[in-house]
Amino acid sequence: MSDETDLFGAARMGYVVVESDRLHDWRRFLKQGLGLHEVPADEDALAFRMDDHERRFMIRKGAAEDVVATGWHLRDQAALDIVLRRLAERGIAVEPGSTEEAAFRGVAGFVRLMGPKAMAIELFIEARTTATPLNMLTSGFVTGDSGMGHLAITSRRPEKMLRFWQEIFDARLSDRIHQPLSGAMLDIDFLRLNARHHTIAIAATRGLRLDPIRTRVQHVNMLVSTLDDLTDAFERLCDLGYEMAHEIGQHPNDREVSFYVVSPSGFELELGWNALTVDEAAWRPTSYNAISVWGHRPRRNSRLDRLAINAGNFRRGLRSLLHPEYSPL
Ligand SMILES: [Fe+2]
CATH class of the missing domain: 3.10.180.10 (2,3-Dihydroxybiphenyl 1,2-Dioxygenase, domain 1)
Known part of the structure; x- marks a missing residue:
């Protein structure tokens, strides 16, 4: 403007x-x-x-x-x-x-x-910082100039959501993934605000726009420093009884190795490792036809589990048609 x-x-x-x-x-x-x-x-x-x-x-x-x-x-x-x-x-x-x-x-x-x-x-513009040593069960998280992680959000108005991040923050499109899901097609746009491959991912169903996710955010992602950090956290969360929505796997676009665990509030937390950063001079947006190169298997994967999850998603998706999704633009 x-x-x-x-x-x-x-x-x-x-x-x-x-x-x-x-x-x-x-x-x-x-x-x-x-x-x-x-x-x-x-x-x-x-x-x-x-x-x-x-x-x-x-x-x-x-x-x-x-x-x-x-x-x-x-x-x-x-x-x-x-x-x-x-x-x-x-x-x-x-x-x-x-x-x-x-x-x-x-x-x-x-x-x-x-x-x-x-x-x-x-x-x-100003975060309070501290020199007090960290006391964590992990060696570290990747933050700095590319921030604390990323968000993935399902939307029934993805064009408006995309415009918001592009027009206000000059977000750039890193790539797209088209993923078949329960008989529908899910289109996911990955937007970067800085060197992190994506800070916002926007997912939408093609055709009839449904939003099967109850929460505003489908997942919050954070990156750990080492592969051991990732596998140790996976083991700890399993031992504590938390549900793995998707076990360890790898994404095709940012090459991140990650797992998805269901948080106490129901949205997912993606913990990842080794995501690439974008070289602006060489990057060309592309598209992929699957969300994972390998892994990311749902742990609840029996036929009955899949039917129950799909039925729940379908019900919530239909219900989303009754409520307009808010957009500031
Ligand atoms: Fe993610």
């Missing part, structure tokens, strides 16, 4: 806020399972570190059982100002977060808007 500044590379995912009534289970899942560093929080909340940021993953008590907000770390005030101008040009309202809310998120301050699918998008 009116400014020519390219914000590609200026934004990264900074934090996640989940609302859940299952705090006890979330602590077990994130601390004993995924191995994050727990930090003291208020009575009705949990907070975790995965690097030098004071907080990355927060759970607050409430009934949503969903990701309710994601934090987006802008490079500097100039980048934030451009985002705010673009939002204003489109009539998208922004409100400041309170001091208490900022403290809970481990940031100096933030502003909030209602993003696609009614998920709060929170913008900040």
